[in-house]
Amino acid sequence: MEKEYKISNGNKPVSLLCLVAGVVLFVTALVMDFMGTGNTLRGAFLVLGAVGIFFGLFLLPTEKHHRRIINVIFLFPLLFAFAVTVIIPLVLGIGYSFTDWDGIRMTKIVGFENYAKMFTQPSFIWSILITFLFVVFNMILVNLVAFLLALLCTSKIKGLGFFRAAYFLPNLIGGIVLGYIWQFIFSNVVTKWTAALFNSQYSMLSDTPTAFIAIIIVYVWQYAGYIMLIYITGLNTVPGEVLEAAAIDGATPLQTLFNIKIPMIAPTVTICTFLTLTSAFKMFDVNLSLTNGTGSVADFLGSYLTNGTEMLALNIYSTAVVENKYSFGEAKAVLFFIILAIVSIIQVRITSSKEVEL
Amino acid sequence: MKKKVFSLLMAGVMAFSLAACGGSSSTESTDSADSSTTESTESSESSDSGSTASGSVRLLNGKPEIDSQLQELAAKYKEETGGEVTIETIGGDTNASDELKKMYQADNMPDIFVIEANQAATWDGMLADLSGEAWTNDTDYELVDKSMGTIGFPYTVEATALAYNADLLEKAGIDPATLTSPDAWNKACETLDSKKDELGITAVFGWCAEPANLGWSSGTHVFGQYLDAGLKLDDTTYIDMLNDGGKIDEARMKKFAEFIGMMNKYSDPALLVDGTYDNQVAGFASGKYVFVTQGNWINGGVTGASDYSGFKMGFAPYAFDDGFDTIIAGPPSYWTVYSKGNVDGAKTFLQWVSDDSAQDILVNKAGLISPFSDCQYAAADPFYASIKSYMDAGKTSGWHTMLKKDGLQNETCQVFADYAKGTIATADDFVSTIKKVIESYYAN
Numbered sequence: 001m002e003k004e005y006k007i008s009n010g011n012k013p014v015s016l017l018c019l020v021a022g023v024v025l026f027v028t029a030l031v032m033d034f035m036g037t038g039n040t041l042r043g044a045f046l047v048l049g050a051v052g053i054f055f056g057l058f059l060l061p062t063e064k065h066h067r068r069i070i071n072v073i074f075l076f077p078l079l080f081a082f083a084v085t086v087i088i089p090l091v092l093g094i095g096y097s098f099t100d101w102d103g104i105r106m107t108k109i110v111g112f113e114n115y116a117k118m119f120t121q122p123s124f125i126w127s128i129l130i131t132f133l134f135v136v137f138n139m140i141l142v143n144l145v146a147f148l149l150a151l152l153c154t155s156k157i158k159g160l161g162f163f164r165a166a167y168f169l170p171n172l173i174g175g176i177v178l179g180y181i182w183q184f185i186f187s188n189v190v191t192k193w194t195a196a197l198f199n200s201q202y203s204m205l206s207d208t209p210t211a212f213i214a215i216i217i218v219y220v221w222q223y224a225g226y227i228m229l230i231y232i233t234g235l236n237t238v239p240g241e242v243l244e245a246a247a248i249d250g251a252t253p254l255q256t257l258f259n260i261k262i263p264m265i266a267p268t269v270t271i272c273t274f275l276t277l278t279s280a281f282k283m284f285d286v287n288l289s290l291t292n293g294t295g296s297v298a299d300f301l302g303s304y305l306t307n308g309t310e311m312l313a314l315n316i317y318s319t320a321v322v323e324n325k326y327s328f329g330e331a332k333a334v335l336f337f338i339i340l341a342i343v344s345i346i347q348v349r350i351t352s353s354k355e356v357e358l
Numbered sequence: 359m360k361k362k363v364f365s366l367l368m369a370g371v372m373a374f375s376l377a378a379c380g381g382s383s384s385t386e387s388t389d390s391a392d393s394s395t396t397e398s399t400e401s402s403e404s405s406d407s408g409s410t411a412s413g414s415v416r417l418l419n420g421k422p423e424i425d426s427q428l429q430e431l432a433a434k435y436k437e438e439t440g441g442e443v444t445i446e447t448i449g450g451d452t453n454a455s456d457e458l459k460k461m462y463q464a465d466n467m468p469d470i471f472v473i474e475a476n477q478a479a480t481w482d483g484m485l486a487d488l489s490g491e492a493w494t495n496d497t498d499y500e501l502v503d504k505s506m507g508t509i510g511f512p513y514t515v516e517a518t519a520l521a522y523n524a525d526l527l528e529k530a531g532i533d534p535a536t537l538t539s540p541d542a543w544n545k546a547c548e549t550l551d552s553k554k555d556e557l558g559i560t561a562v563f564g565w566c567a568e569p570a571n572l573g574w575s576s577g578t579h580v581f582g583q584y585l586d587a588g589l590k591l592d593d594t595t596y597i598d599m600l601n602d603g604g605k606i607d608e609a610r611m612k613k614f615a616e617f618i619g620m621m622n623k624y625s626d627p628a629l630l631v632d633g634t635y636d637n638q639v640a641g642f643a644s645g646k647y648v649f650v651t652q653g654n655w656i657n658g659g660v661t662g663a664s665d666y667s668g669f670k671m672g673f674a675p676y677a678f679d680d681g682f683d684t685i686i687a688g689p690p691s692y693w694t695v696y697s698k699g700n701v702d703g704a705k706t707f708l709q710w711v712s713d714d715s716a717q718d719i720l721v722n723k724a725g726l727i728s729p730f731s732d733c734q735y736a737a738a739d740p741f742y743a744s745i746k747s748y749m750d751a752g753k754t755s756g757w758h759t760m761l762k763k764d765g766l767q768n769e770t771c772q773v774f775a776d777y778a779k780g781t782i783a784t785a786d787d788f789v790s791t792i793k794k795v796i797e798s799y800y801a802n
Contacts, residue, residue, distance in 0.1 A: 102480060103456075103459035103462075103463075103480075104459055117802070121802055122798075183570075201627055201631075202627075202632055202779055203631070203632040205570070206568075206632060290570075291570050292569075292573070293570075294569040294570045294772055295772070296775075303798050304794045304795050304798075306569075306768070306769045306770075306771075306772035306773065306795060307768075307772075308772075318765065318768065321453060322764065322765040322768060323764055324480070324764040326459075
């Protein structure tokens with residue numbers, strides 16, 4: 001160690017040179033950028049400047065901060081990517097939600113106007129309501145179906161590998177594609193059955209309640225296979241000797257299931273519940289391609305709604321992009337973020353307390 | 359020591375690769391910004407001569423179906439004048455205006471881009487005034503804004519009304535020229551409906567009010583007939599009312615609703631609520647429907663269908679009141695010039711596009727209808743004769759439906775779908791519902 005520091009110490013002039021040159025190049029590049037000069041060397045300056053700064057920092061002859069500097073340099077790629085893709089957009093988004101930004105420019109700060117407005121919009125309140133309804137239905141149905149499939153796939157039937165792959169496969173198809181495939185199925189195949197059974201001439205997708213059911217069916221079909229895999233892993237961790245002991249004591253399969261298997265995979269259930277919860281909240285692609293939010297509600301808070309199956313994420317998208325109200329969409333997105341943040345915090349609390357118990 | 363050198367190397371590589379990632383895009387934009395600025399200065403010197411290189415121009419096209427023809431156009435431009443034009447196409451489900459906003463934020467704007475008329479206001483102050491260009495004298499269809507001047511170059515004319523199968527109408531003994539009143543329409547529908555088997559048709563209308571994928575058809579085009587049918591090209595009475603807080607003329611809307619009700623009644627129920635654009639066009643091509651609620655853009659789909667019998671086609675007006683005899687015709691979207699881009703290069707290019715050799719490609723190869731009166735090419739479009747007859751007689755109405763508030767079509771299309779399905783039972787209910795929907799949309 002001592003030797004290495006000496007090497008660093010010996011490079012003080014180089015280090016300082018690199019640092020100064022790096023900062024100068026970096027700042028020059030940024031200034032050129034802001035001034036809008038068309039100098040093509042700008043990009044090279046920026047890169048060289050950044051390299052120079054890192055190099056200088058690395059060679060900086062300090063024993064006290066050496067470790068910290070190294071840590072920062074190695075963490076930098078991750079921090080940089082995280083900041084560019086998550087932190088900066090989040091901050092900008094919150095900022096934009098207080099303005100009248102239309103995607104091109106903003107003229108004034110409007111304060112909380114966007115936030116106040118969204119709660120007077122019946123279509124948005126409807127979107128919140130059906131999103132919650134969708135989340136509840138999905139949480140129950142996906143977990144139920146996935147758990148049953150997992151039981152099936154951990155039993156001793158033939159062709160287990162095939163079944164596991166087959167149930168998991170829908171999850172590998174993109175949501176948009178899947179939505180269009182199911183749209184075709186619903187409006188062509190299923191309509192023939194519903195026509196015969198309920199004497200309804202039109203497809204499930206043309207009525208709000210049935211279209212809502214259709215979205216749930218597709219989503220369960222898509223997502224259950226993924227959750228199934230987690231349940232399979234959970235079920236496989238149940239020790240064989242416990243099951244064997246239960247069998248020797250004469251427990252029926254049902255007793256084994258309810259008294260041994262389910263209690264032993266309780267942490268898995270918690271994880272799966274929250275996974276389905278957050279993913280159902282964020283559901284967007286199937287919604288977009290299957291119904292595009294259409295469906296009418298004759299009277300909701302005194303309005304005739306035309307977005308019967310539009311969930312929160314899609315509502316945000318169409319507010320911003322289709323209706324061209326970017327700042328209003330941002331405000332809705334911030335609310336969406338708050339809802340999801342609360343759910344995630346609860347999730348972390350619950351799972352970590354479970355871990356302590358274990 | 360070795361370890362040290364290695365780790366140093368790694369850190370360097372990491373920092374470099376990242377900085378390169380971060381830097382490369384800016385380098386690129388620098389390049390393009392640089393070249394466009396230098397070239398625009400170049401072109402301002404040389405734009406008079408026209409034939410010399412006038413700098414590279416980027417055009418953002420919103421019609422993917424004519425992408426290859428536009429590439430050909432660019433090649434021809436280079437061959438004739440030496441000017442560079444790059445065509446970038448955005449299409450399918452991607453919204454060009456949304457993409458443009460990203461380009462604007464990234465400081466990567468094309469010099470010429472496509473907009474719909476109601477988007478002009480969002481670009482206020484960034485569109486170059488094209489008035490005084492020679493081509494403006496040859497067309498009635500340029501986009502003129504009161505404060506911004508002439509901002510839109512019309513690259514095509516599209517028409518929409520009730521497209522008909524002329525052969526079937528002839529067989530049934532109906533002259534489409536007489537379909538100018540609700541009574542005439544009702545009578546014609548009854549006749550056609552009674553001769554269904556004889557004519558081999560499934561239904562009189564191929565009208566599809568499915569909202570999720572065809573909302574643009576009902577919500578924009580069919581709704582546009584309420585705004586414009588029977589009016590002069592520049593009559594903005596009903597669009598002005600609509601944009602004044604979402605007001606509608608109830609009497610006119612009622613008549614319109616009754617007409618739509620008639621269409622619902624004589625439509626193919628399999629298509630009406632759950633159909634798709636493909637089914638609609640294919641049904642028309644195979645002679646299953648006499649009328650279809652689309653515009654001349656279906657021509658390729660119809661003539662390209664394997665069971666297309668070669669019938670003649672044309673447009674009949676949405677005559678929901680007596681004496682309505684116009685079809686909606688005009689440019690549905692325009693090419694505009696970005697004022698901070700290569701304006702002179704763009705102007706030179708647009709002037710060239712309005713001239714003979716470019717029109718040859720656009721009309722004969724891309725199948726567009728020319729908005730320019732000095733264009734000598736007759737479009738290959740099977741609807742062309744019909745559209746031309748309306749245009750010559752001055753019986754075209756405007757595309758004012760493109761001026762409604764952004765996204766309104768997504769609301770109104772649902773009302774059309776409910777009316778088609780029967781959830782909204784009468785024309786009066788249709789009027790009161792659509793009134794409510796439009797008002798609340800404008801209020802928000």
